[in-house]
Amino acid sequence: MTETTYGYVRVSTQEQNEARQLAAMQEFGVAEKNIIIEKLSGKDFNRPCYQRLVRALRPGDVLVVKSIDRLGRNYDEILEQWSVITKKRKAAIVVLDMPLLDTRQGRDLTGTLIADIVLQLLSYVAQTER
Template identity: 65%
Template sequence: MESVIYGYARVSSRDQCEERQLIALMDFPVPERNIYVDKISGKDFNRPQYRKLLKKLKMGDVLVIKSIDRLGRNYEEILEQWRVITKEKKAAVVVLDMPLLDTRKTKKDLMGIFVADLVLQILSYVAQTERENIRQRQKEGIAAAKKRGVRLGRPPKEKPGSFPDVLNAWKAGKISSREAATVLGVAQNTFLRWCRAI
């Protein structure tokens, strides 16, 4: 049976554009109908298109991705997906940004397989280390800004002038916290936070 070439692209939020990945995949060339795209947040790694693609992938097929971090969001996940594709599915992987990671060339070559696996481990580790460094720099930047007295986040909502009357009505049990919030035009959590702050 003839092998099928698939492509996978992933962007981590709805704002990011997958166009660069798609152009690279189609230049490979991957047929447009065989390209699967997920737009997901970093926190929620539920990837419906990737799962659909994995079900279709069979022995001898080729999966093309632009860069190794499209396979997962951390070191362990990337290595696990690589294992599933190359060992369980027995499909080939081509990473466009890293020509050494092209298992089509290494299928029957033990040294080639070893080199590809080694390069993958190093790249996955470097990618995760860089993400952790970025997070650390953000944390340090926020701490430094707070030290300088910079207020982060949205400014606190001002209490309307009618707040004391509504508060008294709520304390007297005449209205619920939800009703009080509606009268003041704020969320129930905001009203309760104002009450706790008194």
């Protein structure tokens, strides 16, 4: 089975422009047909396109987001979704703006600890900026 790389692009309103995120996805090499664009608030994960994307993820697939706040803006839910994607769906996540948050390569215990701390910190910042 072939692994697929997906890009998730989110802006909070219909008026906001997703061009920077789209350019980053294309530069990373995400196929245009695999870029999911959603124009909804990140306050929670009750977003139809996001939910369909997570259900489509298969083991070995990769989910790319520009920054952690594009994934969501709720601290607890970001951590929960990270676990769902990486542990339950067994897919990898790449956060383009934070190379430490790239689960594609195997990490030793120290690398995993550092990534977890960075994830928690950035999730906190994403929620407080909301």
